[in-house]
Amino acid sequence: MKAWLWHHLDTFFTTLARFARTPVATLFNVGVIGIALALPAGLYVALANLQGYARALASGPQLSVFLALDAGSTEAAQVEARLKQHPGVREVRYVSREQALKELKAGTGLADVVDSLAQNPLPDAFVVQPHEAAPQALETLRDEVSRWPRVSHVQLDAVWARRLEAGLKLARLAVWLLATLFAFALVAVTFNTIRLQILTRREEIEVAKLIGATDPFIRRPFLYFGALQGLAGGLAAWAIVWVGLLLLNGGLADLSQLYATRIELRHLSAEDSVSLLVFSAWLGWFGAWLSVNQHLAQIDPH
Amino acid sequence: MISFSHVCKRYPGGLEALRNITLTIEAGEMVFITGHTGAGKSTLLKLTAAIERPSSGSVIVNGQNVGVLRARAIPFLRRNFGFIFQDQKLLFDRTAFDNVMLPLHINGFERREAARRVRAALDKVGLLSKEKAYPVTLSGGEQQRLAIARAIVHRPAILLADEPTGNLDAAHAADIGELFKSFNQVGVTVVIATHDESFAARLKPRLIALKAGTLTS
Numbered sequence: 001m002k003a004w005l006w007h008h009l010d011t012f013f014t015t016l017a018r019f020a021r022t023p024v025a026t027l028f029n030v031g032v033i034g035i036a037l038a039l040p041a042g043l044y045v046a047l048a049n050l051q052g053y054a055r056a057l058a059s060g061p062q063l064s065v066f067l068a069l070d071a072g073s074t075e076a077a078q079v080e081a082r083l084k085q086h087p088g089v090r091e092v093r094y095v096s097r098e099q100a101l102k103e104l105k106a107g108t109g110l111a112d113v114v115d116s117l118a119q120n121p122l123p124d125a126f127v128v129q130p131h132e133a134a135p136q137a138l139e140t141l142r143d144e145v146s147r148w149p150r151v152s153h154v155q156l157d158a159v160w161a162r163r164l165e166a167g168l169k170l171a172r173l174a175v176w177l178l179a180t181l182f183a184f185a186l187v188a189v190t191f192n193t194i195r196l197q198i199l200t201r202r203e204e205i206e207v208a209k210l211i212g213a214t215d216p217f218i219r220r221p222f223l224y225f226g227a228l229q230g231l232a233g234g235l236a237a238w239a240i241v242w243v244g245l246l247l248l249n250g251g252l253a254d255l256s257q258l259y260a261t262r263i264e265l266r267h268l269s270a271e272d273s274v275s276l277l278v279f280s281a282w283l284g285w286f287g288a289w290l291s292v293n294q295h296l297a298q299i300d301p302h
Numbered sequence: 303m304i305s306f307s308h309v310c311k312r313y314p315g316g317l318e319a320l321r322n323i324t325l326t327i328e329a330g331e332m333v334f335i336t337g338h339t340g341a342g343k344s345t346l347l348k349l350t351a352a353i354e355r356p357s358s359g360s361v362i363v364n365g366q367n368v369g370v371l372r373a374r375a376i377p378f379l380r381r382n383f384g385f386i387f388q389d390q391k392l393l394f395d396r397t398a399f400d401n402v403m404l405p406l407h408i409n410g411f412e413r414r415e416a417a418r419r420v421r422a423a424l425d426k427v428g429l430l431s432k433e434k435a436y437p438v439t440l441s442g443g444e445q446q447r448l449a450i451a452r453a454i455v456h457r458p459a460i461l462l463a464d465e466p467t468g469n470l471d472a473a474h475a476a477d478i479g480e481l482f483k484s485f486n487q488v489g490v491t492v493v494i495a496t497h498d499e500s501f502a503a504r505l506k507p508r509l510i511a512l513k514a515g516t517l518t519s
Binding site for chain 1: 353374377381407408411
């Protein structure tokens with residue numbers, strides 16, 4: 001058991017030494033794998049960020065019902081009662097014009113503009129959560145409510161968010177397609193690297209087989225090499241994404257200052273980072289495994 | 303113990319390397335297999351170590367029928383042998399020390415114990431001072447002795463040598479003969495294939511003579 005563990009450790013360090021012996025080749029291989037993985041990983045991060053914003057902006061479909069500017073509080077109460085009795089409405093929240101102005105000041109960074117206004121330009125409003133989220137039902141509800149007296153405008157809030165969601169879904173599919181293609185590329189790169197290694201170490205393999213090495217023993221260093229190369233590629237991809245986000249956030253900081261809000265792109269989560277590394281190491285291992293199985297059988301000493 | 307019973311070996315293409323060989327080599331024996339090039343000496347050694355399989359008949363080593371051994375069991379059979387190859391098969395990208403280390407590595411020896419054994423084996427063949435040398439920098443005789451060190455380092459019960467004096471002069475060949483004799487004296491079964499009859503005669507071993515794939519004595 002101890003010898004077995006020792007052997008694995010030994011293989012690990014021998015593999016590291018092998019990387020160090022051919023630094024340029026190693027650098028290029030890791031670079032290729034890193035770039036190949038950074039593309040889908042970067043897109044994934046971009047999507048995750050977009051999705052986060054979309055969610056924050058519109059959690060579910062809502063209707064905003066704006067009353068006429070000159071509507072008084074009794075009229076508002078009438079509309080509220082009517083909304084509450086409507087079978088298609090689940091929840092109603094009243095937003096007074098004063099409260100709306102306060103929220104506008106706090107939430108958007110337009111405080112300077114709001115303060116300079118002579119009078120409150122906002123109407124009283126209701127935020128309505130409907131029972132049904134289907135676009136058809138929402139539109140019927142909107143059309144109905146907008147015909148009520150003292151209601152000046154009904155806004156369907158979630159439509160654009162749903163369109164964005166649908167777009168994101170498509171983009172996510174594209175990310176998976178890309179990831180699949182580049183995963184294949186990673187396996188192919190490893191396959192070829194290992195093939196070359198097996199060819200250059202053919203004699204060693206032959207001798208080892210002749211003096212009693214088992215197949216797993218011969219396979220092990222190549223599998224280690226593949227997995228470690230994949231892992232290094234994964235790390236490179238992670239670093240590329242990290243640096244990319246750092247640069248983008250630098251640019252975004254200037255932009256968001258102009259809009260007086262804070263926009264910041266988030267990096268890959270710890271979970272996603274670990275998944276990326278495990279996945280890349282596994283792909284490297286898999287490429288090596290394919291290659292070793294393919295080529296080791298051809299070395300049959302006589 | 304190695305025993306051949308009615309063994310034939312036909313290579314693809316119809317060449318018949320061995321014909322109806324029946325022989326027994328007891329544990330602790332020293333045996334020379336002699337004959338001209340192409341008589342089937344190498345084939346006989348290869349059948350013993352499952353590098354080749356017999357076309358018919360059976361090869362039994364330590365009670366195992368080598369000819370029908372599963373592929374996964376073959377490595378473990380081979381660990382019983384120390385094999386000295388006709389072309390030596392030294393690895394030129396590593397030092398003498400690391401060449402001798404290979405079998406111990408394969409056998410899963412702990413590193414410190416392995417290093418001790420490597421030095422003992424190198425000392426035995428008189429190459430201890432050259433442990434850091436690469437095989438290219440060694441003379442023909444030294445290379446042969448390095449190959450022997452690699453074959454004996456894991457203390458196999460059976461030593462198989464294919465033309466161990468192939469391209470050595472008489473003096474060096476005598477040295478190597480003495481080495482084999484000393485291994486045999488500590489109980490190792492030694493089987494040597496050679497066409498060098500003077501080398502064989504000097505050690506007075508049991509002789510098995512092959513001629514065109516058949517036993518002559």
